Amino acid sequence: MSDSSRSVSDLFAGYLRRQIAAQAEGLGFAELGEEVVPHEAVPVQPVDPRVAWTDALAAVDWMEAGESSNGAGRSTCEVPPDWAKLVALQEPAVAVAFCLGNYPQMVRDLHPFLAGGERAIHRPTRTNPISVAASLLEWTKTQSTYPAALLAAAVLRLTRRFAEAGALLPKNSEVPSAWRSLHANEEAALAWHSGKEEEALRMWQALPASVPVLFNRGMASLFLGRCVEARTSLQEAVAQLPETSAWHHLGQLYLTLSEASS
Secondary structure, three states, X not given: OOHHHOOHHHHHHHHHOOOOOOOOOOOOOOOOOOOOOOOOOOOOOOOOHHHHHHHHOHHHHHHOOOOOOOOHHHHOOOOOOOHHHHXXXXXXXXXXXXXXXXXXXXXXXXXXXXHHHHHOOOOXXXXXXXXXXXXXXXXXXXXXXXXXXXXXXXXXXXXXXXXXXXXXXXOHHHOOHHHHHHHHHHHHHHHHHOOOHHHHHHHHHHOOOOHHHHHHHHHHXXXXXXXXXXXXXXXXXXXXXXXXXXXXXHHHHHHHHHHHHO
């Protein structure tokens, strides 16, 4: 059976099976105590913070400049304080951009896909910032090297502090040339997740093609109802992502949806 003929449910279950036991310090499952846990439409496994962290840095691997860089940028990014809690408090998402901080396991509920199809952008039901430890917010102010400085803005985006995330993103002229493509992708992702979908798509369309950019062009086109354009970009992105990557499987999920809707 080809990937394109597999059901959305099969594809969704496939990448969720990649979750592994948390072992590293700062990447274990969070203890939320009596705090309110985001509502889930159906019972699902909690997202493993270690897996989420690995996938949250994948954009660095695909947009890092220089063939000899060998993942050096990823190695400079430290796990933010309270990362496990931030992962645990994320509401189920549908339209997830391939960028720093995001991870495919943010898509945990199929109901929005089944109910709204490709037009279910599904913004969080809560608009207030997520309550996190003060140490996490302080950490974002101390990240000055690259790509850690961009990761700090991405973490603020995950806490729904969109204005603060935008203020933390440096001007493009201040970013080292090796990281300007990643920086531009982060700007578009911030626009997308703060509700400026059309603007975000225009930004991604203006960027040079890369795996994250192709993925994001396709994802944004899909959820804006432009399924033909979505299919073309997603096919290119998925073809370059290894099947061991959760981003490959999320891209295949979006691709399947675009093919079913066009």
